[in-house]
Amino acid sequence: MSAVFAYVTAASTEEAQAIGRALVGERLAACVNILPGMHSVYHWQGAVETAEETVLIAKTRAELADALAARVKELHSYDVPCVVILPISGGYPPFLRWIEDETAAPSNL
Numbered sequence: 382m383s384a385v386f387a388y389v390t391a392a393s394t395e396e397a398q399a400i401g402r403a404l405v406g407e408r409l410a411a412c413v414n415i416l417p418g419m420h421s422v423y424h425w426q427g428a429v430e431t432a433e434e435t436v437l438i439a440k441t442r443a444e445l446a447d448a449l450a451a452r453v454k455e456l457h458s459y460d461v462p463c464v465v466i467l468p469i470s471g472g473y474p475p476f477l478r479w480i481e482d483e484t485a486a487p488s489n490l
């Protein structure tokens with residue numbers, strides 16, 4: 382099993398909580414951390430924009446990353462949501478096994 386982090390930004394804490402609950406409830410993620418209060422500066426449609434956002438960090442299996450990203454897109458208010466998958470190169474083995482135990486096998490989706 383290969384564990385990954387999914388880094389996602391949301392427009393509000395409420396949206397992040399809804400996405401996080403769906404991902405965990407559907408076993409696409411074992412856990413989602415929600416970090417409110419991020420300030421973003423970015424280019425969008427030819428202009429420099431700023432916004433307050435909330436970060437989600439989901440822990441999941443690598444083989445669930447595409448399904449997780451698709452589900453985030455369905456639930457998200459942005460046209461182009463930030464969903465970035467980051468590999469986990471190591472960690473405490475019981476924790477990594479917990480991620481595997483608490484997520485659905487891809488064949489069960």
